[in-house]
Amino acid sequence: MHHDMGGQPAGPVNTAAHEIEPWEKRIEAILRCMQLRDPPIVTVDELRRGIEELPPKLYDSLSYYERWIASLTNIMVEKDVLSRAEVEARMAKIKAARAKEAA
Amino acid sequence: MSWGEGIASRFKPGDKVHVAERYPAKGHFRTPFYIRGKTGVVERICGQYHNPEELAFGKYDGPEKVLYRVRFDQKQVWPDYHGHSADKVEIEIFEHWLEPAK
Numbered sequence: 001m002h003h004d005m006g007g008q009p010a011g012p013v014n015t016a017a018h019e020i021e022p023w024e025k026r027i028e029a030i031l032r033c034m035q036l037r038d039p040p041i042v043t044v045d046e047l048r049r050g051i052e053e054l055p056p057k058l059y060d061s062l063s064y065y066e067r068w069i070a071s072l073t074n075i076m077v078e079k080d081v082l083s084r085a086e087v088e089a090r091m092a093k094i095k096a097a098r099a100k101e102a103a
Numbered sequence: 104m105s106w107g108e109g110i111a112s113r114f115k116p117g118d119k120v121h122v123a124e125r126y127p128a129k130g131h132f133r134t135p136f137y138i139r140g141k142t143g144v145v146e147r148i149c150g151q152y153h154n155p156e157e158l159a160f161g162k163y164d165g166p167e168k169v170l171y172r173v174r175f176d177q178k179q180v181w182p183d184y185h186g187h188s189a190d191k192v193e194i195e196i197f198e199h200w201l202e203p204a205k
Contacts, residue, residue, distance in 0.1 A: 001136070004135055004136045006135045006136065006137045007136075007137040007181065039163060040163070043158050043159075043161075043163065045131060045155045045158035045159040046158065046159055046160070046161060048131060048159065049130075049131035049159035049160065052131060079161065
């Protein structure tokens with residue numbers, strides 16, 4: 001499977017410290033809130049499975065937390081917590097508000 | 104208290120175990136590809152936990168599985184390994200992926 005890369009040639013690892021963006025921290029927090037509900041809305045195992053199910057090309061093109069977003073979105077749709085239309089409508093709303101702000 | 108106390112496990116520390124050579128096309132597995140088919144020694148029993156293979160698909164109440172830490176010789180895992188001959192790699196593997204080594 002594409003994600004199971006242990007032992008494959010990969011080149012040097014970048015060990016430099018990097019900034020965590022506010023949106024990345026928010027994704028991290030959202031996952032914890034979902035996990036810590038009783039019963040949980042999602043488990044880390046589901047998150048990982050969702051990441052592993054991303055097509056290899058998409059997997060490679062996304063950053064670490066972008067993969068989380070893709071996986072969590074797919075799992076929320078799969079579990080009928082959210083519909084894809086709801087997610088898309090919310091994204092369009094935020095995008096419009098940002099465009100207005102920038103204008 | 105020692106690790107694994109009171110756990111009914113198929114293997115005990117020191118047992119030689121073989122990692123199953125299974126390659127299911129779909130699902131979520133915590134046994135990395137590179138260790139399947141290799142032989143190691145049980146280092147400790149880590150406890151028993153719900154099976155990630157079920158948790159990954161929203162089944163949160165399945166039976167718990169015993170988790171082992173298994174120690175492998177790096178030289179056996181990687182035929183072209185250039186490090187020290189005594190180097191080891193330890194991997195946590197669930198019981199249903201392990202078989203007694205011949």
